[in-house]
Amino acid sequence: MVFSSHDTLEPGDIALLRRVLEEVCDDKSIPLDHPDAQEIARDLVNWFLFGIKDPLELRKMLDPLPI
Known part of the structure; x- marks a missing residue:
């Protein structure tokens, strides 16, 4: 999934995304330097x-859909 955008990320946006990434990775016990964390960051x-x-x-958008 890739969305095209001409928006730029401001420092506050990056801080918010970083905080969410850290929380999600912590919940899932994924190190930030792991390829799964990179995929999560890209999705975020x-x-x-x-x-x-x-x-x-x-x-919520990162949670898998129920089957």
Whole structure:
């Protein structure tokens, strides 16, 4: 999933995304330098650029869908 955007990330945006990334990785016991963390970070940025700015909503977007 990749969303195209001409938006830029401000320092506050990056701080918010970093905080959410750290929380998600901590919950899942994933080190920040692991490839899974990189994938999560990429998804977070994509969802953010898509328009989801709320940290709780961003976390929900990373949860797998129930089967």
